Every structure is written in structure tokens, then in C-alpha cells.
Amino acid sequence: EIVLTQSPGTLSLSPGERATLSCRASQIITSPYLAWYQQKPGQAPRLIFYDVSNRATGIPDRFSVSGSGTDFTLTISRLEPEDFAVYYCQQYVTSPWTFGQGTKVEVK
Amino acid sequence: DERLVESGGGLVKPGGSLRLSCAASGFTFSSVWMSWVRQTPGKGLEWLGHIKSKDAGGTTDYADGRFTISRDDSENTLFLQVNNLKIGDTAVYYCASGGHYFGTWGLGTLVTVSS
Numbered sequence: 219e220i221v222l223t224q225s226p227g228t229l230s231l232s233p234g235e236r237a238t239l240s241c242r243a244s245q246i247i248t249s250p251y252l253a254w255y256q257q258k259p260g261q262a263p264r265l266i267f268y269d270v271s272n273r274a275t276g277i278p279d280r281f282s283v284s285g286s287g288t289d290f291t292l293t294i295s296r297l298e299p300e301d302f303a304v305y306y307c308q309q310y311v312t313s314p315w316t317f318g319q320g321t322k323v324e325v326k
Numbered sequence: 327d328e329r330l331v332e333s334g335g336g337l338v339k340p341g342g343s344l345r346l347s348c349a350a351s352g353f354t355f356s357s358v359w360m361s362w363v364r365q366t367p368g369k370g371l372e373w374l375g376h377i378k379s380k381d382a383g384g385t386t387d388y389a390d391g392r393f394t395i396s397r398d399d400s401e402n403t404l405f406l407q408v409n410n411l412k413i414g415d416t417a418v419y420y421c422a423s424g425g426h427y428f429g430t431w432g433l434g435t436l437v438t439v440s441s
Contacts, residue, residue: 221348251426253428262420263371263428269427301335306370306429310426310427314389315373318370319370
């Protein structure tokens, strides 16, 4: 199965700062089958990007993604208070679909 | 609005079985592939499997053979049967719309496996 490794585990930043989250796959993701989710405490994950770079409904454009092959990046250009959460990447190239372990973006 | 509501979780002894349900509303359930995903503190998010819409063949795909996914399109309900439960199956179980990525999630139902 494809293992997704996210880094860093925790990102401590202040509102207004830029957040850069990494997702590295154990195998090349040859098709654009990568998604990102945001999860806040006590809530279910929320889809933010699918097919690598398609922004889900209602996701503001301060969120962006980049990458290909085995290395993908989620960037939040200027953190808003509501952006502090845990972020997960997920691949759906090869079954079983797998998730990264998450990056927590916390208030510094 | 699309809505998913899971039910059926609870305390189960190791070796036991459980059937979880997921009631869908606000969208054409029969046309949508559906999935189950669980979340544990130790292993994080784990995809358990999906079931295709009937017009796509209705077949299933699983990460583990202990899980069985089914659907009742007449009742807009998704099911997950889990057999031979283990301590490590303790988790919040979510149903989600989509067979590859997951656009709508329920709030989850907690399954605790303990003797």
C-alpha cells in the first residue's frame, strides 16, 4: 500500500503567517489522485482539495496546493483563526486508499 | 444540504460483530458511491471500503476482509458489517460520500471493543 508521510507533525504559527504542509508518498502518484482534508476538534474531516488541485466548494483561495510525483504541498497563504486545525492528505491511486498521519497547525 | 447520520455504535466484546448504519439525505443517494472511513488515535484515518452506485455496478472494494459494505437505495441507507471485532477496531466510524475522495462526512459513531 502507498504510505503517505506528512511533515511537520505540528506547525506552530500566528494568525496572518504562511503555513506550508508537506505530504510525501512512498510511491509515485502517477495520476492526480490526491486529496486534502481539514479536521477541527470534535468534527469530521472536511474535503478541501481533490484531484490534487481542485478546490472543494467553499474553500477560500488562501488555500493552494502544488506538487507531483511523490511530493505534494498544501499552503495557506495567511492564516485565519478558523484555519487552525489538523490537515490530512489522502491518495486514491492504488487501493487501499490511504491517509497521511496529519499535520496539526496550532496557534503559536 | 447533504447530510449523513451514522448509528449503531457502542460497546462490543472482542470477537463480536456489529452492523453500523448511515442514513443519507439531501442528495440522490442511489447515484453516489459511498465509503466508510474510521479514525483511531493510534492509526489515524483509515479507509475501510466503498460501494459503487447501482448504475456503476454496485460492487464493493475493501481494505480488509472483515468488513462488508451494503446499501439499501430504497431507504437511502448505507451499512457496514464488521465481524470478529478486535481491540484495535475501537474507533469513530464515519460514512462518507464518494468512492475515491470524500466530499460529505457524517458525524461518526463510536465503536468501543473491550471485554
